Amino acid sequence: MRIAVFGATGRTGVPFVRRALDAGHEVVVHVRSLEKLEIADGRLTLVEGDAYTGEGVAEAVEGADAVVSLLGQGDGGPDDLLTVAGEHVTTAMAEAGVDRYVTLVGAGVREEGESPSLSGRVMGGLLKLLAREVLADAEEHVRRVRATALDWTVVRAPRLTEDDPSGYRAGDIDLGFESVSRADVAAFCLECLEEGAYVHEMPKVGPA
Numbered sequence: 001m002r003i004a005v006f007g008a009t010g011r012t013g014v015p016f017v018r019r020a021l022d023a024g025h026e027v028v029v030h031v032r033s034l035e036k037l038e039i040a041d042g043r044l045t046l047v048e049g050d051a052y053t054g055e056g057v058a059e060a061v062e063g064a065d066a067v068v069s070l071l072g073q074g075d076g077g078p079d080d081l082l083t084v085a086g087e088h089v090t091t092a093m094a095e096a097g098v099d100r101y102v103t104l105v106g107a108g109v110r111e112e113g114e115s116p117s118l119s120g121r122v123m124g125g126l127l128k129l130l131a132r133e134v135l136a137d138a139e140e141h142v143r144r145v146r147a148t149a150l151d152w153t154v155v156r157a158p159r160l161t162e163d164d165p166s167g168y169r170a171g172d173i174d175l176g177f178e179s180v181s182r183a184d185v186a187a188f189c190l191e192c193l194e195e196g197a198y199v200h201e202m203p204k205v206g207p208a
């Protein structure tokens with residue numbers, strides 16, 4: 001599979017790219033700075049650009065079988081990164097005829113009609129208090145993704161760690177106050193692509 005990755009230099013992006021290459025996929029990475037990516041591999045294609053302005057997005061997506069977005073706002077970045085970058089990416093995909101899209105957001109993003117557990121509600125309240133803009137951006141991104149004709153999957157994760165991968169569970173699960181390693185989230189995103197799983201769904205991923 002040829003997979004275009006946005007956010008490839010990030011803490012979830014790097015394990016995703018490594019895992020995808022190890023599994024034999026061709027990977028196109030869209031990065032703001034080529035020097036930042038410390039992975040070298042014959043099956044890696046580098047595209048320099050900016051997902052917020054849209055620079056390089058069409059080039060990265062062209063010819064891909066699937067696209068994964070592991071973008072994150074970061075300190076000092078725009079509050080609407082996911083919304084604006086997501087719009088550039090999904091528009092480029094539609095124009096290039098690429099259907100499969102997996103995007104990562106926080107578990108605070110609710111699905112319509114979903115009734116979270118008590119711990120989920122507490123976490124949601126904390127998020128609104130501490131990261132209102134991040135949550136609002138992710139919610140708007142998801143709203144727009146769901147309105148596309150793409151074969152999308154929205155992966156929702158709780159607090160992310162940089163621990164070694166230790167296995168995950170995913171789907172319609174109750175996350176409580178758990179955290180999950182970025183490496184496991186990366187593995188789950190790749191599984192979604194490889195298995196064609198959770199199309200038009202918003203699975204949550206947590207520790208095994």
Ligand SMILES: NC(=O)c1ccc[n+]([C@@H]2O[C@H](COP(=O)([O-])OP(=O)(O)OC[C@H]3O[C@@H](n4cnc5c(N)ncnc54)[C@H](OP(=O)(O)O)[C@@H]3O)[C@@H](O)[C@H]2O)c1
Pocket residue numbers: 006007008009010011012013030031032033036049050051052053070071072073074077081104105106107134157158159160161182
């Ligand atoms: N933190 C948590 O506990 C948590 C929990 C659940 C979900 N999430 C979500 O998971 C996602 C990934 O998180 P993470 O911690 O792995 O992210 P991260 O380490 O902060 O990486 C963010 C990535 O986005 C890239 N990026 C930012 N702005 C860009 C732009 N304008 N154009 C191109 N690339 C850009 C960064 O590139 P540079 O290297 O150039 O900066 C980097 O590769 C985020 O959406 C986050 O909200 C986070």
